Amino acid sequence: MTGPDDNRAASWSLRRSLTRMLVLAALLPVLVFGVALLVGQWQRDRDDLMLRLSTGAQSSASTFDDFLDGHLAGVRLLAATPASGSASPRPDAELDRLLKAYPSFLRALATDAEGNIVAARGASGRPAARAEENAADRDWFRAPRDSGLPHVSEGYHARIYGDEALIAVSAPMFREGRFDGVLQASLPVERLVRERANTLRRRGLELLLLDRGGRVVFASSNLRWHFLDPLGALGADILRGATATGQVARARILPGLLAGDERAYVDAVRMRTGWTVAVIAPEQRLLTPSLPRLGLMLGLLAATMIGVLLVLGRMRRLLASNMGRLLSSLHGYALGGTMDPSQLSRMPEELQPLAGGIGDLAARMNAAYGELREALDQREHAIADRTRELSDAVAKLDRLSRTDALTGCLNYRGFQEEGLRLWQAASDRCDAFAVLAIDIDHFKAYNDHYGHLHGDGALKRFAGVVRSALLHADDVLARQGGEEFAVLLPGATITQARAAAARIRERLREADITHAAAPLGRVTASIGIAAMAAGEQVALGTLLTQADAALYRAKSRGRDRAEV
Template sequence: MAARPGRSALEAGFNAQLSANAIDDFLQGQLSGVELLADGAMRGGQPLDVELGKLLRAYPAMLRTLATDRQGRIIAARAANGRPVPLAVELVADREWFRAPRDSGLPHVSDAYRARIYGNEALVAVSAPMLRDGSFDGVLQASIPIQRYIRTRSDNLRRRGFELLLLDRQNNVVHASEGLRWRFLDGAGSLGAEIRHGAVQPGDTGAMRSMVGLLRDGDKVYLSAVAMRTGWVVAVVAPQQRLLALAMPRLGLLLGLLAVTTLGVLIALWRMRKLLAASMGRLLASLHGYALGGTLDPAQLTRMPEELQPLAGGIGDLAARMNAAFDELRQVLEQREQVIAERTESLRQAVNDLDRLSRTDALTGSLNYRGFLEAADTMWRQARASGKPLSVLALDIDFFKRYNDLYGHAEGDGALRRFAGAVRSALLHADDVLARPGGEEFIVFLPGSTLEQATQVGQRVCERVRSADIVHAASPEGRMTVSVGIASMQPDDDDDDDDSESMLRRADAALYRAKAAGRNRVSG
């Protein structure tokens, strides 16, 4: 059953889309690394176990990597902890992660499974076929503890009153947050099938659906589900109690306003009736001598109440003369007001455009140096006044001078635009602000965010910049990366900054530490 859209519906739908894209991007990134190594393994070079070790170092999220021959025998394996991995005697040809690449010739993301060798940890396998002269010659596979990646996002959603559910292609549970009834690898049954049936595609919008039986306490929920590119489904669940808690204060406020408005109208009508009777008497007395000698159309006299006919005779002439003068004056005023309004609007628009342009960086669309100074001072004072935290990220593109020297300034400008877009995609709140004080330096203001939350945003910025895959041959990483320094201000703390410049200096110091530690990282 579809629910009426509202703020919670929009928030749940947005978080479902965001979670689906983030998980898809994470799995695709891991799969790309495995696919690249599978393609290079057939060209010779270093032994497979050495190449597997390099893959684990390049992708820290991977727990174990292995390679098989065409029959499904494991021929090389390497664990992330550096310990030697004994080669299994049995064949793995019946495993999904082996069969799918062998039969389709394409990379594959498996459904979730448990591996007893790692203490029953929840795993997902990404695998790619190894081809020799166009023929299948084995599979390269990496195991990923998927719940470690999802748990941070799930905990963040739960702090805001939402639950997160992730189902694989077999309708089994990959992840369910604490408030839901399922655990890892539980079958979701008919409820899961209903969720999958109502899931929208990434980028599409749909109404929230109401369901019963998803929570441990059996309460009714509203959810928004998105079908991922891997064939999985992610759903963000909002308990009914949360929605009611948001709606009841507003309903009470509306009822109170309605009661006050009704009472006000009744009082106004009563007062108007009394005032009308008194005013008519005073008006008759004052106007009777004002237009003495005036005339009024007899037809008008007969239409008026007998009590008001003396008043009509007194104001007839005065009304005619005043109306003529008023009409002439009104025409003149309307003409002048129209001219003044047109000029005022033109001037206001010009001033607004000039003010916006003076605070905006034309290349990246972010705030320029002037806008940066204004935003820093404004947000620092607002945080002080409201008692809420304020965090700032100092960003510096690694080896950007080398990039300009190698590719030229035109390519450098394009890279700055792509970099700014990648940073914006990592910001979740509408009041987060991106500024470019100059060159390759950027500043992000995060009002209401603590140091821990800002650290998560900084890590997400690094990940999004790497995922943008901006080729940088002069960088050790081979693509553009960013170093991030973090500073945070909590107004309740005694050792907080005296002004915004102090906080920015702390962020710059953290940025220098990140660069000194090797770049492409976050330092607080």
């Protein structure tokens, strides 16, 4: 039996629960609105930061591209202008004019067609020091020579007036239609990025410039890298997330970018030169403004909590006495008693529906149990129907997984399963069994000449031609991969297999699928034949190996033939 101490403990537990719920009900709106304001402000701050990052990255990429395009245009124009003399591919006076027109250049030089440096001028108007006599292995020489187009190089070190970090813009020179050398101008990285980097730094943003290989061309002082440092996996991640100029992308948050190893937001844009500009902002920039707002919200919650507790002190005492009377009455009712009307009338009107509703609880529970059983029965029928539908879907999926989507033939998996089944049946009956290994001749040349779209069409037509040459319903055509096909001929002798191969080649000739890159001007096929005579026991793998070997002989003996 339950004693008075147990009743008192239960009533206190109920009062504590009620107190917690009332406190929660009072504080929840304040908390929700406070959090909503904090989150809303944080999102606005974040959207503003994302916009700054995106705008900074896009404008930086455009600025760098325009700067490089302008300087590259000057080099390209001078390279396309015939030299004024014949002593060298490019007189010093012309190099001096280029350096004067583009003060950002530190040095200009010209090479002959072999990469030998024949002229070099510094920005001061004096002959520039040459760190090397031949530049044939430099990418600023190789790229214009091989492509015939102007080129922006990767970053590199050179000793001109010190140990400078440079990039090179270069253009090919031609004389009488032949490559005659390269005109190159060296541009200090600092002159390219200094103004833009300072602008971003004043806005609290960092600049990272990467070359095509993911090496550092420039990194702000708060970043952890220096010129030509490889970024490894992190750099590859930044390059993958970069967007083209003019495209909008969402900035990502990455670790390990800043010198302090804290996380940072990064927005990367791919330049027209193939380089990547990344503008970076520390994650702390979003967290710092939120701390004063969080303190204000906590103060508001504390003030609200004090007021609620003062009110609850009074309400708790009132509820304690009424809940005690109600619990006492419920205890007697559970043992078979009834509710005392005088007790009910003295309770607050909020608790009177509870007392009146307890009497209906048992009947409602029985009705609810009946409805639950009915719902469970209906659910079991629905589950059974869905199980059948799922089984049908699985069977359909299995069929699709064994079929080549392009040609409608069996794929490699279907070929293995069907081949083993047919071979086993033939072995059990001591019946004959033959295999044809087929390869379309010169199909790579077909794809190279006509394109893969026409190549797919040719594969479909080829599969249709082979099917038309098969006479029996249980003959199986499979595409093992690429232009390789196989035919299973249950019950076929070696003579019948030869005839089937001849029919295939004849139908292929009649189809006359044009192949301009083939010796005969049409699509042909080489066929390897292997067969198991009736009463023999030859493993399927052995038959396939023999057919492949025969196919190899057919191709080595000139193609467009069948070999056993």
